Amino acid sequence: METITDQHFDVQKIRAEFPVLDQKVNGHDLIYFDNAATSQKPKQVIDALTKYYEHNNSNIHRGVHTLAERATHDYEETRKAVATFINANEAEEVVFTKGTTEGLNLVAQAYGRKFLKAGDEIMVSEMEHHSNIVPWQLLCQQTGAVLKKIPITENGELDMGAFDQLINERTKIVSIVYISNSLGTINPISTIVKKAHSVGAKVVVDGAQAAPHQKLDVKTLGCDFLAFSAHKMYGPTGVGVLYGKRDVLEKMDPYQGGGEMIKEVSFDGTTYNDIPYKFEAGTPNIGDVVAFKEAIEFIQRIGHEALHTHEQKLLQVGSELLHKIEGFEPVGYAGDKASVISFNIEGVHPFDLGMFLDARGIAVRTGHHCTQPVMDRYQIDGTVRASFAVYNTKNEIEVFADALQEIIKKFKK
Amino acid sequence: MAEIKEIQEEIIEEFSMLDSDMEMTISYIMELGEQLPDFPEEQRTEENIVKGCQSKVWLTPELQDDQVVFQADSNTAITKGLVSLLIRVLSGQTAKNILENDIFFPEKIGMNRFIGTQRSNGFAAMIKQMKLYALAYEAKVQSGV
Numbered sequence: 001m002e003t004i005t006d007q008h009f010d011v012q013k014i015r016a017e018f019p020v021l022d023q024k025v026n027g028h029d030l031i032y033f034d035n036a037a038t039s040q041k042p043k044q045v046i047d048a049l050t051k052y053y054e055h056n057n058s059n060i061h062r063g064v065h066t067l068a069e070r071a072t073h074d075y076e077e078t079r080k081a082v083a084t085f086i087n088a089n090e091a092e093e094v095v096f097t098k099g100t101t102e103g104l105n106l107v108a109q110a111y112g113r114k115f116l117k118a119g120d121e122i123m124v125s126e127m128e129h130h131s132n133i134v135p136w137q138l139l140c141q142q143t144g145a146v147l148k149k150i151p152i153t154e155n156g157e158l159d160m161g162a163f164d165q166l167i168n169e170r171t172k173i174v175s176i177v178y179i180s181n182s183l184g185t186i187n188p189i190s191t192i193v194k195k196a197h198s199v200g201a202k203v204v205v206d207g208a209q210a211a212p213h214q215k216l217d218v219k220t221l222g223c224d225f226l227a228f229s230a231h232k233m234y235g236p237t238g239v240g241v242l243y244g245k246r247d248v249l250e251k252m253d254p255y256q257g258g259g260e261m262i263k264e265v266s267f268d269g270t271t272y273n274d275i276p277y278k279f280e281a282g283t284p285n286i287g288d289v290v291a292f293k294e295a296i297e298f299i300q301r302i303g304h305e306a307l308h309t310h311e312q313k314l315l316q317v318g319s320e321l322l323h324k325i326e327g328f329e330p331v332g333y334a335g336d337k338a339s340v341i342s343f344n345i346e347g348v349h350p351f352d353l354g355m356f357l358d359a360r361g362i363a364v365r366t367g368h369h370c371t372q373p374v375m376d377r378y379q380i381d382g383t384v385r386a387s388f389a390v391y392n393t394k395n396e397i398e399v400f401a402d403a404l405q406e407i408i409k410k411f412k413k
Numbered sequence: 414m415a416e417i418k419e420i421q422e423e424i425i426e427e428f429s430m431l432d433s434d435m436e437m438t439i440s441y442i443m444e445l446g447e448q449l450p451d452f453p454e455e456q457r458t459e460e461n462i463v464k465g466c467q468s469k470v471w472l473t474p475e476l477q478d479d480q481v482v483f484q485a486d487s488n489t490a491i492t493k494g495l496v497s498l499l500i501r502v503l504s505g506q507t508a509k510n511i512l513e514n515d516i517f518f519p520e521k522i523g524m525n526r527f528i529g530t531q532r533s534n535g536f537a538a539m540i541k542q543m544k545l546y547a548l549a550y551e552a553k554v555q556s557g558v
Contacts, residue, residue, distance in 0.1 A: 352489050355439055
């Protein structure tokens, strides 16, 4: 496939593919900087969803009729596209979920409950999203396993020295975020995987924030599981992926019971379907899975390199402009960082900033971003988070920085 | 004391001059918050917090004769402004009146996001808490305690 080189990267052309961006909010041109919460969707994704419901809607894997065959074909084509996208060995290693959260819960319950026992250790970091903390806390309650925490440093990086101290023969699972949603930090996954594997632990990667920014390659990462969501990578909401290595997935118990996940059912006993269907009980979110393929195609068409170059430029421009603002306090300034700027302005509550920015049509996220331990670590209520995507522009960042300057004046009377 | 409904209508009238301009509206709300009497430091306790996902509100009730007098504060300027409007509407009213009247002004001044679906602030929780205090006082009156 032909990808867009840096010279040919035309952000205006890309913007034109996103209908939602062309609107006024509170009388101003919309500036959407809440991409880490969810990205907007290009027309090809929206069209695929419409086409599915207008032409092909049918239940999958069982019907003998033409529509059922079309729907099944398209659904499975997305699975193949995901497998290629993350460089998995085979499509069967790709389980569709409703999102990253479900993927993490699935591993905790279907793997963790079967293989962990009292005294075993599970390691997460202090920068995890709540969805990569709570499922493990539940598992600890169920099994008697113990949850350990890798602390973070002042600039928002993992304390790898502490990780080395914490990891030991009792560590059975290390579940770690690839890119932090509240700090933007990109974590050294391959290093963590090597160390974890050396003590026999399985590694789960929360790739929710990485999927739109980084090339996800499960072979390079070496992880046992990788969970991510379609909606943060220009795809539909309600679809996620759990990648798992074949031998690990096969050993696991089913997650939920129902149709699709069985081979034979009788009241004497039930046998389960093969992977990945063993983990996909019930009618899945067919339409959104079908449309998800177009999101992958969109990212591949732009290419990770062009995407990365553009977003890093935005990050650089944003950081420079915001640093000029009096009272600017960045939260998380790791050397290796995605296009996310999390910050506070001295003396102004993030909530107030978010409200005034919205009045100017600028969408940011404010609050603790479902990472309360991070906020506790820095002893703050929350942050303002501006997260940039492929369709954002330098000009939007300039408007944003000017707006911030003006808004802050209201608080400095 | 004006009726709860009348005070709310007054507020809506005041805000109508801002012509639905969101920035002017929230700037004005913030200014109103600045005029709220200082909240007693010793009352800034965990017990008096009404929690929202992002902003905190401190609220205390006091029964003066048969009127419920509220004092409140918030850690965010805009919530504090909205809180000052609620104080204006409900403080000094009887418990019975507080319980019988609906709060409809936030929606009419374009602030409906604060009372329904968003968990982001303590405002919706504050209305509920004020009504709960009124209910408690009303129950006391009914039982003659």
